[in-house]
Amino acid sequence: MTATDSALTALAQGWCALSLLHGRIEAHIERALQAGHGLSVREYSLLDVLSRQHQGPGGHLRMHQVADSVVLSQSATTRLVSRLEDRGLLNRYICDTDRRGIYTDVSAAGLTLLSLARPTNDAALREALDEASGNPELAPLVKVIEATGSTRP
8 A cells, every 4th residue: 555545545534434423413413403393404504594694684595595505406405495485484586686586585484493493403413513522533523623613703
């Protein structure tokens, strides 16, 4: 094995550990959000992203921005937005200045549900990180996440 092979193997192992940590965290949060609020992780993420926009009452984004923010394809994003719109949690409307643009905005009901779900999400994240910190492979990644989180305002 050459030094390059060794470096690539270490890199691949790091990627596998990161992927494992992500999967565990997402599954833990998914169970908590579904049980407590009937939301998937993607639904919660979309409501959260939109709520942080400052263009309107609940914030809005164009559909392609929504897809980028929740890391989904255009078609999967459209289905996700439609599900949340059917539940009264989002609104879609045509942009006043560019009739081709469609915006997505969080409704009052969506903001209410998000405020109820946010503590559940945060607690599930903390639980998943605490559990993962007991795994020697994942503990260094947990420390990086916690250090990054503590430096944010």
